[in-house]
Amino acid sequence: VILAVDIGGTQFSLMLVREDGSVAEVRRYPTDRDGGAAWMVDQVVTRGRLLMDRAKGRVRACGVGFGGPVDFEGQRVIQSTHVPGWRNYPISRALSGALGVPVTTDNDANAGALGELMHGAGKGCRDLLYYTVSTGIGGGIIIDGRLHRGANGNAGEVGHVPVAVDGPPCACGNRGCLEALCSGPAIARRAVEALRRAPGRGKRLRKELRSGGPLTARQVFDCARQGDELATAVVKETALYLSMGVAAAINTLAPEAVVVGGGVAKAGRILFTPLRRFVSERLMPVHRGCVRIVPARLRNRSVLMGAAVLAVADRDFL
Numbered sequence: 635v636i637l638a639v640d641i642g643g644t645q646f647s648l649m650l651v652r653e654d655g656s657v658a659e660v661r662r663y664p665t666d667r668d669g670g671a672a673w674m675v676d677q678v679v680t681r682g683r684l685l686m687d688r689a690k691g692r693v694r695a696c697g698v699g700f701g702g703p704v705d706f707e708g709q710r711v712i713q714s715t716h717v718p719g720w721r722n723y724p725i726s727r728a729l730s731g732a733l734g735v736p737v738t739t740d741n742d743a744n745a746g747a748l749g750e751l752m753h754g755a756g757k758g759c760r761d762l763l764y765y766t767v768s769t770g771i772g773g774g775i776i777i778d779g780r781l782h783r784g785a786n787g788n789a790g791e792v793g794h795v796p797v798a799v800d801g802p803p804c805a806c807g808n809r810g811c812l813e814a815l816c817s818g819p820a821i822a823r824r825a826v827e828a829l830r831r832a833p834g835r836g837k838r839l840r841k842e843l844r845s846g847g848p849l850t851a852r853q854v855f856d857c858a859r860q861g862d863e864l865a866t867a868v869v870k871e872t873a874l875y876l877s878m879g880v881a882a883a884i885n886t887l888a889p890e891a892v893v894v895g896g897g898v899a900k901a902g903r904i905l906f907t908p909l910r911r912f913v914s915e916r917l918m919p920v921h922r923g924c925v926r927i928v929p930a931r932l933r934n935r936s937v938l939m940g941a942a943v944l945a946v947a948d949r950d951f952l
């Protein structure tokens with residue numbers, strides 16, 4: 635049995651996975667950002683021990699998908715943009731010491747890519763691209779059955795491919811990144827701007843905006859599904875920007891599949907249908923028709939399943 639952990643800025647989860655990939659238990663909890671790294675490590679240890687007791691001592695390894703950049707070689711968190719106290723934190727050593735089993739940590743996007751490769755929509759692929767589109771946009775690249783880490787270990791930042799000249803500023807310091815246009819908050823922001831530019835249009839979307847609270851990407855997709863013309867235009871534009879990033883990646887890497895996970899991918903057909911068309915229009919003829927663009931199959935368990943793969947995989951494979 636393996637203990638899998640997914641540490642995110644809004645929630646964290648723990649799961650027991652059997653060797654055959656079947657799931658024994660999943661627990662989700664909210665993240666206390668103010669508690670920082672110390673609080674999180676304490677939570678993972680306490681709750682991890684409880685789950686390990688339930689597995690009656692059969693847990694032999696632990697894998698962690700962390701929501702932020704990780705130095706895989708050194709098994710340290712580089713930093714977290716949302717939660718304090720993680721800078722250069724030796725996460726695997728700290729958890730391993732407390733849990734008494736070996737621990738392997740990678741960033742959550744790489745873990746998600748591994749999860750989908752081994753147990754999800756990318757099963758059977760040797761070359762795969764994984765996008766996770768939610769509060770931000772991350773990704774993982776699998777080449778010839780292995781994670782591609784790049785010269786400095788930080789390959790796969792597909793959310794920071796620039797897709798618009800003079801586009802909106804991005805958290806990374808650049809402008810016009812895919813993340814600055816197609817993350818959940820960016821989709822909502824573009825919808826609000828579209829409403830402001832066209833006072834007479836988008837009746838349904840405008841009603842959602844007035845109903846209080848900040849507008850979410852989910853509301854934009856829901857309104858588009860119900861036929862709101864402004865929401866539909868925003869969704870189409872989202873698919874167009876996404877297609878520029880995805881097509882650039884396909885033309886560069888020629889994967890068998892592009893798996894799209896994260897909250898935004900739950901939009902389903904209304905996003906995937908135009909996305910596939912726009913990508914196809916932008917591919918070199920040699921790549922056209924050779925690549926599937928599919929939603930993640932493991933949904934909110936991609937990272938956990940990948941963390942379980944990390945826990946027991948041969949280091950050479952990773």
Ligand SMILES: [Zn+2]
Pocket residue numbers: 793794795804805806807808811813814
């Ligand atoms: Zn960026």
